[in-house]
Amino acid sequence: RRDVLVLTPWLAPIVWEGTFNRDILNAQYKQKNLVTGVVTFALKTYWFFIEGFMSSANKYFLAGHQVNFYLFTDNPEHISHLQMAPENQLFVIPVWNHSQWQDISISHMGIISRYIRSQFQYEVDYLYSIDINVQLFEHIGVEIIDTLVGTISSWQYTTRRERKSYETRTESQAAIPKGEGDFYYTAGFYGGSVAEVYKLTRACFKGVMKDRENGIEARWHDESHLNRYLLYHKPTRLLSPEYYWDEEL
Amino acid sequence: ILGNGKVHYLPYYLPCPKIFSMKLQYTEEKLIQLFPQLFYQQPRVLAPKRQDVLTVTPWLAPIVWEGTFNSEILDSAYRPLNLTIGVTAFAIGKYTRFVGHFLESAEKHFMKGYRVNYYIFTDNPETIPDVQLQPGRRFVVVPIKKYPSWQEISMRRMEAINKHIAETSHQEVDYLFCLDIDMVFYNAWGPETLGDIVAAIHPGYFNVPRSQFPYERRSSSAAYIPDGTGDFYYGGAVFGGLVKKVYEFTKACHMTILTDKANGIMAAWQEESHLNRHFLSHKPSKVLSPEYLWDDRKPKPPEIHLIRFSTVAKNYKEIRN
Numbered sequence: 001r002r003d004v005l006v007l008t009p010w011l012a013p014i015v016w017e018g019t020f021n022r023d024i025l026n027a028q029y030k031q032k033n034l035v036t037g038v039v040t041f042a043l044k045t046y047w048f049f050i051e052g053f054m055s056s057a058n059k060y061f062l063a064g065h066q067v068n069f070y071l072f073t074d075n076p077e078h079i080s081h082l083q084m085a086p087e088n089q090l091f092v093i094p095v096w097n098h099s100q101w102q103d104i105s106i107s108h109m110g111i112i113s114r115y116i117r118s119q120f121q122y123e124v125d126y127l128y129s130i131d132i133n134v135q136l137f138e139h140i141g142v143e144i145i146d147t148l149v150g151t152i153s154s155w156q157y158t159t160r161r162e163r164k165s166y167e168t169r170t171e172s173q174a175a176i177p178k179g180e181g182d183f184y185y186t187a188g189f190y191g192g193s194v195a196e197v198y199k200l201t202r203a204c205f206k207g208v209m210k211d212r213e214n215g216i217e218a219r220w221h222d223e224s225h226l227n228r229y230l231l232y233h234k235p236t237r238l239l240s241p242e243y244y245w246d247e248e249l
Numbered sequence: 250i251l252g253n254g255k256v257h258y259l260p261y262y263l264p265c266p267k268i269f270s271m272k273l274q275y276t277e278e279k280l281i282q283l284f285p286q287l288f289y290q291q292p293r294v295l296a297p298k299r300q301d302v303l304t305v306t307p308w309l310a311p312i313v314w315e316g317t318f319n320s321e322i323l324d325s326a327y328r329p330l331n332l333t334i335g336v337t338a339f340a341i342g343k344y345t346r347f348v349g350h351f352l353e354s355a356e357k358h359f360m361k362g363y364r365v366n367y368y369i370f371t372d373n374p375e376t377i378p379d380v381q382l383q384p385g386r387r388f389v390v391v392p393i394k395k396y397p398s399w400q401e402i403s404m405r406r407m408e409a410i411n412k413h414i415a416e417t418s419h420q421e422v423d424y425l426f427c428l429d430i431d432m433v434f435y436n437a438w439g440p441e442t443l444g445d446i447v448a449a450i451h452p453g454y455f456n457v458p459r460s461q462f463p464y465e466r467r468s469s470s471a472a473y474i475p476d477g478t479g480d481f482y483y484g485g486a487v488f489g490g491l492v493k494k495v496y497e498f499t500k501a502c503h504m505t506i507l508t509d510k511a512n513g514i515m516a517a518w519q520e521e522s523h524l525n526r527h528f529l530s531h532k533p534s535k536v537l538s539p540e541y542l543w544d545d546r547k548p549k550p551p552e553i554h555l556i557r558f559s560t561v562a563k564n565y566k567e568i569r570n
Contacts, residue, residue: 002300009292009319010284010326011311011441011535021307024532028308143309157294179288234284234326237309240294 008182008238014152016240020143029065029142036145037068037124037194039112040132043095047075049132054082054090060136068124072111109208109222113201121194128191129201134244146237148192148200150230154241156184167224172216173207174224176231185230187223189244192236203229273419275493279330287325302552306480306536312450314538315554318441324362327440333364334443335422335492337410338430340369341395341402343568345376347431347561352380352388358434358557366422369430370409403485403519404506411499419492426489427499428558436540436557444535446494448528451484452539452547465522470514471505472522474529483528485521487542487558490534501527 001018008014038061042050054069061067066087073079076094084090095111112129120127126145156164161181167174191197204225211218218224297304298316305311336355340348348369359365367388369377372395382388393409396402410427418425424443454462462482464474489495502523509516509523516522543559 002297003295005292005294005297006305007297007311007317009289009317010322011313011318013305013309013311014294015309019305019307020309024308028532152294161291177286180286182292183294232284232286 004240010234012234012236012238014238014240015143017242022141022143025142029145034125035066035068035123036062037070037120037127039070039127039129040072041108042071042073042075042132044074046132047073047078050079052135053132056136058085058088060139062141063139065142070120109201109205109225113198113205116194116198116201121198124194126191127194127197128189131188134188140243144239146192148196148233148235149190149237149239150185150235151189151239151244152241153184153186154245157241165220166227167218169216171214172218173210174218174228176228181231182234183238185227186244187226189239190226200229271415273415273496275419276423278491279332279423281326281330284322284326287322289319289321302538308532310532310534310536312536312538313441315540320437320439320441323440327443328362332423333366333421334360335366335368335418335425337368337370337413337425337427339406340371340377340430342372344430345371345373349378349380350433350561351430354434356383356386358436359438361439368413368418400515400519407499407503407506407520411496411503414492414496419496422492424489425492425495426487427495429486431561431563432486432558433561434558436555438541438557442537442541444490446490446498446531446533447488447535447537448483448533449487449537449542450539451482452542452544454482455539463517464525465516467514469512470516471508472516472526474526479529480532481536483525484542485518485524487537488524498527
């Protein structure tokens, strides 16, 4: 791939189709006997996406490797019998209902960090948070596995940093000062080692809570906090917009 | 059944049980905590700085070329970790004449602003010149015995480095680079080179198909690499990484070297062949471009923007005698 950036200025690879050989990576991953977790939320009307997400992810996400799916939902009754691949497991975790959409998205980080501490850290080595309203059409494999991974948003990968959707109001914990910013990362797909994801979700949640105390709400909620975190704790690997392509584009 | 006719071997049948049974206590790995606030040009997703060369391996390890990294960003993240970088270099027999120039140039260009320990392995400690070092940097002379042939000397490096890590440096350094002494630094060599397992592409073979790589091609050797396989041809003059990884890797290479000895065969390019064999099955986590391992006798091609570390012209016949 000569047309795109495949390495960040801090030497983290940016994963695009054509840059890697999945067979080599599979061989390396298999040697280490790892378990990867996927965390996703299906709250309120989002229960509708469960079937589509789970059947495609079960088929295409790290196929052939052990994956634990953690599905947070306020509608556990809506889970029809989902057939899981033999290496995969599905854990349905019921959660409280929130009145506002904002409220729902804001507490994701808090929920994830809490569950990592109490449960996930003992069950998985790597953990990825993926939006439920996506369907996988192609294999997503072990090329995504690294210590701290962010995905470049398909909306903003060409814009200049001044025009990216960073939070700019300095009163918010998610604020990114003018003249700074590497990429705009999407909150729809991020992850890494369970320890790093814990640090990330905890830091973002603290930012969210602090903002709430100060009566401010970041422009793109969780995603604004994520972007600030990943500016000062740079990812060790980036996924190209191929990995989270918004159909609306 | 001596593989090479002219070369005579010292019989050495048993691996060193003393080293191989040691359990080392390494200092805890220092990981990057934070990238401090810094102002720099925005990276552009559709505008890669280097379009003329491969900058990522198929197993997603970076290949470090000028233009692919920002030293300021890397320094800002690595300097606060208070790392100590070790360097091993072997100056045996007449090779001690290279030490002065090597160290002087390293003081100018190698890991500036970091703590550095130079470990100079030599059979002739009195001939090592006293070089003025910057603060935070020191050099240690490691006496070793001299073997009769230059090939033997070259191949014993793996064992010597391994032994030295076990006895000394595993507690003293975080990262270790093993470099040839008959070389000089011409440009910056910084934290862009740090990684778990680091290898460098040989300057003579970065532009040729792998069928032409001088891998060991005899299947009776433990360094054998069959036709149609191989990623790169790595140079034996530069390798490194976390001290723990260098320990494992030098041990593995020494074992395969001993295996060949027991079978009366010597690999085509001595320990470089074994290094290549090892890196084929245990791929490096970072690869350095030939900027980091150049040969001054070669004309500089357009892909090489900067020569950082290169050979010193010498008369091989005279010096290896």
